Structures are given as structure tokens and as C-alpha cells.
Amino acid sequence: MNNLYKISTGELKTSTILPIDTIPDGWALKVTSTSGVWNTSTLDYDPVTEVRSIPKSAFYKRMSCATRLDIKIASKTDIAIENLLEYIAGFESIDLDDEELIGGLDYLVAEGVITAEKKAEVIA
Numbered sequence: 001m002n003n004l005y006k007i008s009t010g011e012l013k014t015s016t017i018l019p020i021d022t023i024p025d026g027w028a029l030k031v032t033s034t035s036g037v038w039n040t041s042t043l044d045y046d047p048v049t050e051v052r053s054i055p056k057s058a059f060y061k062r063m064s065c066a067t068r069l070d071i072k073i074a075s076k077t078d079i080a081i082e083n084l085l086e087y088i089a090g091f092e093s094i095d096l097d098d099e100e101l102i103g104g105l106d107y108l109v110a111e112g113v114i115t116a117e118k119k120a121e122v123i124a
Helices: 056-061 065-075 079-089 099-110 116-123
Strands: 002-006 012-016 027-031 037-039 044-046 053-055 093-095
Touching: 053 056, 056 093, 065 079, 079 099, 099 116
Parallel strands: none
Antiparallel strands: 002 012, 002 027, 037 044, 053 093
């Protein structure tokens, strides 16, 4: 891949498999073999991280009715658990790698509401 970028800022002007014959003043050419998101600091492509996301309904189906009820009951007396449920309610789909979600699930494990095994199943 031929990448034409501005020397002073690293801004990518164009990326093409075609040869670049003329390089304007203040610009440079870098040949790379990867694609992704252009990084102006490294002057290379960063890999695109795939988001592991599922519909909220599928997320809840990973738990039994009893587990969901245990969480709901615990939320009545624990504001952190209530906050977690409100956080989840704000999404149509659930990012299984979301740090706040994982922290909330860790809290549920620490409080004995769910097991570590159940947490692993939910975010698998």
C-alpha cells in the first residue's frame, strides 16, 4: 500500500495500491503492507479492534431467570447494582468487553450475587 502523508503532521492524504509518481513538497511516501486506522504518530496503520457486541436480549438470555431475579432483588438494596442495571438499560446492544460492564459483573461476583463461572459465561 502506498501512503502519501504530510511530513509535519503525519496527516494521510491518500492510500493506494497504484504507484504515486509525484510527491509534493512537504509530503512523503511510506509503503506498508497492512491496513487499519492510520496513526499520525507512528506513520503506520493500527489494527482495527473488533467489537464483541450482542443484542441486550441475548445478553440477558445468557443468565437464567433465577440469576436475573437475584440481580434485580440485589439492586433494591445496593445502589452500585442498581447503577449497573441502569447502565445496561441504556444500550440496545451490549459490548462484551466494556470495562464498566466487566467491573459491574466483578462487583456482582464479589457480592455473591453471581459466580465467577457465570460471569465468564455471560461475557464469553
